[in-house]
Amino acid sequence: MLDPIIAFFQRIFSAIGRGIGMIIAWILFPFLSASRWYASRGLIIKAVVGLFLLILVGAYGHFIWMTQVWTGFNPDYVAAYKLDQRKFAAGQDVSGAENAAPTACQTSGIVEIAADLIDQEVNQNAWISSMPLYKLGLFGMDWDHTPWLDNKASFQRGVNQTVRRTTVELVDSLARVRGTSGINNTLQLARSNMQYDEGSWYVSFSPFGFRTPTQDVYRQAVTQLNQFNTELGKCQSVFDGRADNLLEFLDRIANDLGSTSAMLRERSENYNAGWFDTRADDRFWFAYGQLYGYYGILTAARADFGPVIRERNLAPLWNEMLKQFRAALNIQPAIISNGREDGWIMPTHLATQGFYILRARSNLIEVRDVLDR
Template sequence: MDAFKEFLYSAGQLLKRAVAWPFRALYHIFLRLGWIWRGLVAAVLALGIFLYGYFLVQTQVWTNFEPDYVERYNFSASNANAAQATQPAQAVETGDAAIKTCAPSAVVNVTADLIDFNVNQNAWISSMLLYRLGFFGMDWDDTPFMDNKASFQRGVNQAIRRVTVELVDTLGRVRGTSQIDNNLQSARGNMQYDEYSWYFGLSPFGFKTPTPSFHRQAIQDLRAFNARLEQCLVVFDARSDNLVQLFDRIASDIGSTSDILSSQIQNNSRGPFDTRADDRFWFAYGQLYGYYGILRAARADFDVVVRQRDLDRIWTAMDQQLRAGLNLQPWIVSNGPEDGWFMPSHLANIGFHLLRFRSNLVEMRSILDR
């Protein structure tokens, strides 16, 4: 037993020396440098420590993350909806002129707020330099570290992208025959921009505009559209067939994510050792987070359609299903076997909520299509 302990001690000392040797060698080289070179090396090290410290804080602190964020909008207390945009909600007499005011779109407002949450209230992780460089050259998505917030943000962004497309194609036009709104067109283009762009890139080579700048411009475009909507200068076409199409597009989006989760569950069920499970989980979570607010807003915008087609009960059930999915916040995401008794399958859990959410959309779509 004593011999074994001595062996372990010797092995530990050998390992300690092996790990410390490169640092000692670099330290001795540093001592032989002149003062100017020492200053430059110290400055580079200080910069590296600062950047990694900032990167660590930004990836671990989720500013203003709140699953119940939709409650601050108080949609239920608002009687106005965007469908009134074609018929002024009220007219205020000012001297000889009448100033028409219309209701802004809750969908547009929530979408702009979600972008603001992603790039202003939080740093956009996916385009940060250290995220692009990876972990010793390995993509952070292939590690269990530092990538959960980035995946969540991309999931929220996927919901935003889907809605900005529908705003341009159907909701911001009258039956698809009117002119496309320039603000909505600009917002859609900016939200389709590469999610990973930094100030400089290799493909194509040269300087670039980083992703957050495009997203911030989209916020301005959406706010501008809502400001014009309040002045009755543009329309938000809250018809039942447009709501059907919105449901179809979101259901298709969720179906794609469900298929990605299914593939990950079937092919990589290694419990907590599946390094891509956390990416898949938090991307799906981000979609639920985004669509939770967007669809609560759509319920306010399409209030007339919801009441006429008696969708209140099933829409409430969908809201509850979405909110229940947001309760899933595991510290470590496990992709264990679905019938495993030791480690759970968090991907299967969130996939269940996604499919329940999608089934609610399909059911409401069938009601509207009758």
């Protein structure tokens, strides 16, 4: 009675085994063909090819190491700045001499953290997006379209988005007295450098020519941001910590987070491949990088705009907003899954990340509305 059933399952497993064997043979075929070709070549050709393969293996080993080691990554990085101990707003006279020209002013926490964020990505780490092997992809396929080796690049681009937005706001409003002062040239250079293409290497093939690598340009922006803070500390520059400037800054950040939330929602609603969604990880880590960067920037803004926050009694709301940003940074899954929201096997990390972003953005808008009263 059981023989037909046993035979049926034997045929099924046999077919599965043959299918797996065909897939493995198809994958190994080019390598086996290359090894046979290599074995039939002369000594000189073998030496040249062997050296090339050795360099290629070493380059990929280095590339994999750079993508997997995240130097300086710490969700609680803002604690090291001790911003809650600052007694003066950014640009405020701290020299203590009455009825005298200021000789020392409070530097900006926003500028300091913005500079340190990009320093972490181009000096403490390799900038992944402009590495040649990242640009080549996996057999011509963009790494962002695969589930491997793109998480760090996406995180860096998310952090970079926060610094780009911050430098724009510094130039347009925060570092100038509206109507009575011009644009700060040092910050203007920093903003221009932060808009530079994220994937540039020494050589470009479209169009063909030589270019400055992305990380070199971003390093210049780090220098310029630090230079502005030095000038501010000497009272040679201004930081206009007015309530309307803060309100405008929060508006821009809320718009940024709204765009990211829409990106996550689109992917979550239209693609439900679970662990097999190869684009879910780069969206997740881009959003994570944004939250990581804005957590530091907004913590610094609390210190830089201290008088405004105290005057409007915003401290409780501001602290709650920062708690929401920090809570979102607790989500660090080893494998990103984009499952159905009502699924019971595969989780939906994109929807979870989107929920945290909307919650943080809701608190941000609440702070903004209080400022607008």
